[in-house]
Amino acid sequence: MTALVIVAVLAGVAALVFAGFKTSWIVQQDPGEDHMKEIASWIQSGAMAFLKKEYSVLAVMLVIVAGLLVFQNLGGVSDRHPSIALAFVVGAVTSGLAGFIGMRVATQANVRTTAAAKHGLTQALDVAFAGGSVMGMCVVGLGLVGLSLVFLTASNLFELPTALGVVTGFSMGASLIALFARVGGGIYTKAADVGADLVGKVEQDLPEDSPRNPAVIADNVGDNVGDVAGMGADLFESYVGSIVGTMVLGLGFTAAAGSNSTTTSIQTAAVLTPILLAALGIVCSIGGTFLVRTKEGGNPQHALDSGSIGAAVAMAVVSAVILLIFWPAGAAYGVSGHVLEWWNLYLAMLIGLAVGVGVGLTTSYYCSIGKRPVRSIAENSKTGPATNIIAGLSVGMESTTLPLLMIAFGVVGAYEVGDLYGVALAALGMLSTTGIQLAVDAYGPIADNAGGIAEMSGQPPEVRAITDKLDAVGNTTAAIGKGFAIAAAAMTALALFAAFLQESGLATISLNNPRVMAGLFVGGMLPYLFSSLAMRAVGNAAMDMIEEVRRQFREVPGLREGTAAPDSARCVAISTGAALKQMIAPGILAVASPIVLGFLLGLEALGGFLAGVTVSGVLMAIFMSNAGGAWDNAKKSFEGEGYRDSQGQLYPKKSEAHKAAVVGDTVGDPFKDTAGPSLNILIKLISIIALITAPTLAARSGSPTETKPSDAPAAVAAHDQPVSAS
Secondary structure (H helix, E strand, O other): OOOHHHHHHHHHHHHHHHHHHHHHHHHHHOOOHHHHHHHHHHHHHHHHHHHHHHHHHHHHHHHHHHHHHHHHHOOOOOOOOOOOHHHHHHHHHHHHHHHHHHHHHHHHHHHHHHHHHHHHHHHHHHHHHHHHHHHHHHHHHHHHHHHHHHHHHOOOOOHHHHHHHHHHHHHHHHHHHHHHHHHHHHHHHHHHHHHHHHHHHHHOOOOOOOOOOOOHHHHHHHHHHHHHHHHHHOOOOOHHHHHHHHHHHOOOOOEEEOOOOOOHHHHHHHHHHHHHHHHHHHHHHHHHHHOOOOOOOHHHHHHHHHHHHHHHHHHHHHHHHHHHHOOOOOOOOOOOOOOOOOHHHHHHHHHHHHHHHHHHHHHHHHHHHHHHHHHHHHHHHHOOHHHHHHHHHHHHOOOOOHHHHHHHHHHHHHHHHHHHHHHHHHHHHOOHHHHHHHHHHHHHHHHHHHHHHHHHHOOOHHHHHHHHHHHHHHHHHHHHHHHHHHHHHHHHHHHHHHHHHHHOOOOOOOOOHHHHHHHHHHHHHHHHHHHHHHHHHHHHHHHHHHHHHHHHHHOOOOOOOOOOOHHHHHHHHHHHHHHHHHHHHHHHHHHHHHHHHHHHHOOHEEEEHHHHHHHHHHHHHHHHHHHHHHHHHHHHHOOOOOEOOOOOOOOOOHHHHHHHHHHHHHHHHOOOOOOOHHHHHHHHHHHHHHHHHHHHHHHHHOOOOHOOHOOHHHHHOOOOOOOOOO
């Protein structure tokens, strides 16, 4: 066991070394002239200042939650130990460290991308993608190293069930940081974005990223805290959660009659398989980065796709070989009694990869310029903001259909070939190449910042044209990344739900039970309440930003004409204060709700609650993320040469139709960058909290935890009723 865990640690270290190499290469690139460097320094100082203040607030919460975890696990609850609190802190710290490093490098890469764009598209893409690669590799590297070391330490101190109980704390720490990073970063960036767009572009008729707009620097800072640090924490949490959920389910394995392996060796293999596959994913992701290349005048999207697809294909091939070699000879029974061999696990992984690709392609269709959904929103912009908003809501609702069908059939397929463990492996398969997936995603805000720096520093139009081309691709990759994260969240939440049933000792959850129905309804409601708090926070912060930008245009002589400098620091302060203040309520709601409901109504109600949160949260997340992405690109359809409708009439930039599209985009901004992506973290955080509290609730209610599958190999071997929800 120790040797395999050390292999995983070495793979994580390799990712960190690769990130260090990329960082060293980035800082050696030309940062441009002094004015460019000055603008970049404003963005970097604002981003790092926000992150430091956010982490200081979160540090207090970490101490409180860690104390509660110690108190909860002092009573000798089965398979739990107070050291779970230490694992919780380690998970939170490693997640925060990944965000800090990734965002620092991103704010160094943005200005260097602008400078590289003077020499052509190829060099600009290289710098922007290198910056994204640092974020991606830091997330998977720190995630796997931290998780592996926590597991290695715990497994040397405790029995395997207790060691895995400690490891769940690591996942909870990552989830808590992710929620606040997403919500806080989303509030920050969208308050600035809405203020910059509505006042600067609509009211004052200024171009995108105009240096005369006081909110532009805050908007560029927000791209980093929301879409680099926020997305990094999001996928860090998904990555870790999928590994932990699969490891916990591994305890449910038993050796089949006539197998060459004992139950203990099968369980050990099932627990270690996700760590080993994650290590392989890192190697494949590093290899995929070398495929991201394009010629001058080429399509950056094709280059980025080559890297992602290449890594996925390599993972599909290598994982088959490793599972064939590593999985013990002879069949094993899974959690629900299915007979599983290595190829069952491999097929489940492939299903996860296929679902991830399918959801990504669907998201790309609904959010890409030139496709029917985005064109329909642009067409409806001709008659004003109201019809634009109606069309955007319609597109968002429609966009939930195919992804949910893919997830549903993917879950059934993974279960049929690989048991509940197969469902967990499907989520892990989807996230196995997170390193390059996040690199592609984090590339987007770097390109966006590069365009802002080009505009504010007065670079030639051809430089802005290159950064805009990179940014347009970045919008699509960001939308695909959000869809990918949501699909992974759905799969991960189902794996954690199965682990919750296993840990709580519940054989079934019956809808005939009024407590279960009550939990189901409350869980279905929670994503709506959570989204309301997040959207309201953006609205309140945006009002303050709008009033400040209007005040400066009204009271600062020469600001509109460009002879006076805006007070950008004041706008940065407004976004920072609003984000730090208003991220607390949604965070407390997410942490407290499963604990309160579980203690009030019991384990069955908590199971219903988890089901309601998962279904409602996934639907809301897809709807909001895709509607926001479609609104964004509908607005961009009017920029450049303008939008030509189905009759051939041209609607140029700054036309009334364009202004209507800008209004729609401001509605979509908090949809796609605050509430929507935060929901996938919400469902996983609630699932991991339920998993951690399950033994305590079971002991309190007197549930027969000794009959859980991991303790009843004979029952599983005899094909008793599977652990399921009905």
